[in-house]
Amino acid sequence: MDTKEEFIKEMEKVSKDLQHIEKSLDKQEALLVKQLRPIPSFTQRIIQWILNVFGTVYVVIEQFVEYPDDDVILGMEIDEDLQTMSRKNLCRYMDAVLPERGFFDIQSTSKIRLGCQLLREYKQLKKAK
DSSP, rough: OHHHHHHHHHHHHHHHHHHHHHHHHHHHHHHHHHHHHHOOOHHHHHHHHHHHHHHHHHHHHHTTTTTTOEEETTTOOHHHHHHHHOHHHHHHHHHSSSSOGGGGGSSSHHHHHHHHHHHHHHHHHHHHH
């Protein structure tokens, strides 16, 4: 009986160690994927810099824009709390619910792509029900 309990404890320890190793490998794999991304060309870096400058100017100017008809956007009703949030708060909300942070910092086309992917998955979930 004593050896059986020791064996079970040892197996639990091994299981925890394996989980720790698996998490560590996942983190290392994610870092490796980021490191292996090709370095953008000089032209692409200049274009990105210009987009970032104009994006920053846009964000500053956009703070003063009023959106009076945001209760329905393209036929979809928008919750009242979302109607009153600023752009920054909306991005923080996205960061809170998405698997990774950084929504505010990605380019608008990437945001649209993400929105399309989320809608596609939502539509598939609706279809499955």
